[in-house]
Structure formats: C-alpha cells, structure tokens
Amino acid sequence: MENALAFVNPTFVLLMAAALCAITALIHSVLGEQRLIGPILSSNAPIMESPLARNVTRFAWHWTTLLWLCIGAVLALAAYGDIDAPWLIFAIGTVHFVAGVADAVMTRGQHIGWPLITLIGALALLAFYTLQTQ
Numbered sequence: 001m002e003n004a005l006a007f008v009n010p011t012f013v014l015l016m017a018a019a020l021c022a023i024t025a026l027i028h029s030v031l032g033e034q035r036l037i038g039p040i041l042s043s044n045a046p047i048m049e050s051p052l053a054r055n056v057t058r059f060a061w062h063w064t065t066l067l068w069l070c071i072g073a074v075l076a077l078a079a080y081g082d083i084d085a086p087w088l089i090f091a092i093g094t095v096h097f098v099a100g101v102a103d104a105v106m107t108r109g110q111h112i113g114w115p116l117i118t119l120i121g122a123l124a125l126l127a128f129y130t131l132q133t134q
Helices: 009-041 050-078 086-106 114-133
Strands: none
Touching: 009 050, 009 114, 050 086, 050 114, 086 114
C-alpha cells in the first residue's frame, strides 16, 4: 500500500477535497433553497407560522453552507502548509466520511449529497494518511 501512496500528491488531494467542499456548499445552498427550504417555508405547517421559526430555518440552512466553505478554506490552507494540524484534517475526513456513509444508508442512496460528502472525507483521509507515511 505504501508504494501505491508514493504517487499520491497530498497537496492535490487536499485541494480536490476543498474544491468539492465549495461545490457541495453551492449545491446545498441553491438546490436546498429551491427543493427544501422554500417549500417548507411556504407550507401550512403550524411551526412555519412563527416568524422566528421561518428565519431560523433559512438562517441555519445557509449557515451550514458557509461552514462548508470554511472547511474548504481550511483544507486549501492545509494543502499549502499554512495550517499544520494533521489532527484537523483527520477529523474533517472522518466526520465527512462517516456522515456521507450514514447519509447513504439512511436515505437509501436517494440524497444527492452523500457521494460528495463521502468523497470529501475519503480525500481528506487519504491526504492525512499520505502525509503520515512520508
């Protein structure tokens, strides 16, 4: 396995994971607003009669998007050596990988986000492992 990893460029892998974070964030924000948040807010559900619930719902959704962009920035900065925290790359990779697999299982593969989330995790973990074996 070590010989196979000799050809893995951790900088490139981290930048790919960062790019996927940005892509995932964009898809999350745009499609989520169109297909989930908009319909929920326009529903007749009693909770949606509360202005607070309406505002918090939209805020929380798009706040998640911003957090994904921040994670992408951390991965990009780590790729260039501006952040030297292997444990953080490991944590980002593990959380994304586990969440992506859990999402795939819970939604029976129907949620469009699980492949991207899982791939972000796999790439971050690959970069972490590669950096540890160099």
